[in-house]
Amino acid sequence: ASMEVAKEVWAMVGEEHRDNFVVVGDVAFLLHGYPIFTNDTDLAITADSLHKFETLAKLDPRFSQNIFGEWSFESRRGFRVNIDFLDKTGEGGCLHKCSDYSLIDGMPVATLVDLAIAKGGAWIDRQNEKDLYGFKCTVKTMTEEMLNFKGLSEAKRETLGDIMIELEGMRGGGVASGN
Numbered sequence: 001a002s003m004e005v006a007k008e009v010w011a012m013v014g015e016e017h018r019d020n021f022v023v024v025g026d027v028a029f030l031l032h033g034y035p036i037f038t039n040d041t042d043l044a045i046t047a048d049s050l051h052k053f054e055t056l057a058k059l060d061p062r063f064s065q066n067i068f069g070e071w072s073f074e075s076r077r078g079f080r081v082n083i084d085f086l087d088k089t090g091e092g093g094c095l096h097k098c099s100d101y102s103l104i105d106g107m108p109v110a111t112l113v114d115l116a117i118a119k120g121g122a123w124i125d126r127q128n129e130k131d132l133y134g135f136k137c138t139v140k141t142m143t144e145e146m147l148n149f150k151g152l153s154e155a156k157r158e159t160l161g162d163i164m165i166e167l168e169g170m171r172g173g174g175v176a177s178g179n
Contacts, residue, residue, distance in 0.1 A: 001075035002027045005041040005083060008073065010107045012056045013049045020046040021108055022101045024086060024118065026134075028110045032102075034137055040082040041073075044110070050085055112142050113149060117156050120163035135163065 006023045013021050023031060025042030045053070054071075057063035062074045071083040101108035110118070116138040123131035142148070149160055 001073075001077060001079040001081050002038050002041045003030055004075050005073045005081045006031070006043065007105070007107065008062070009041075009043060009053055009083065012060075013045075013053055017046075017049040017052065018108055020049040023107060023109045024115070025084070028115055029134060029137075031104045031107070031109045032112065032115070032141070034134075034141075036134070040084055042084045042086060044086045112138055112145070112147055113152070114156075116142060116149075117152070117159050117163075121159045124159075124162055124166050 006027050010021065010023075022028075022044045023042075024044045025040075026036050026038035027041050029036045030038070054065075057065075057071065063071060064074070065071050071085070073081045073083060075081060100111050100114065102111050103109070116135055119131050119134035119138060122128070123135055149157075152160060
């Protein structure tokens with residue numbers, strides 16, 4: 001149902017917003033082929049794309065908005081899926097700027113590199129094992145596909161450095177000593 005939401009929102013926003021929209025989070029993992037569970041859909045989107053979505057979603061009974069402005073979608077199978085809109089520009093703080101994407105089923109989806117950085121950063125912030133698992137799976141797939149972390153922005157390099165320090169601390173059984 002979560003992938004259905006991503007496809008429906010993309011259909012509403014449309015091709016002219018390709019550079020203003022990208023599927024992120026666990027649905028992006030699903031679209032890249034990972035068997036992962038999620039009960040929401042995370043979309044990185046700009047204000048223009050969000051405005052277009054909101055205008056059209058108000059006319060579609062499958063979409064609803066609660067009093068806090070949060071959107072959800074009723075799937076064909078009767079599942080209600082929450083939609084989390086994240087700031088694609090990276091200025092909102094919780095997401096680095098999404099400047100690249102993979103086209104999967106004609107839809108812009110976060111690259112494996114961006115997913116690795118996002119999951120690793122989320123793991124540092126939340127200490128959630130699901131985020132660490134997502135980071136490890138992404139790096140494993142990147143290795144299999146001969147992808148690497150070259151060419152990262154400064155902010156993404158800093159996040160990757162923080163991830164590596166945290167991993168080294170786990171391996172050493174405590175805080176990394178820096179030696």
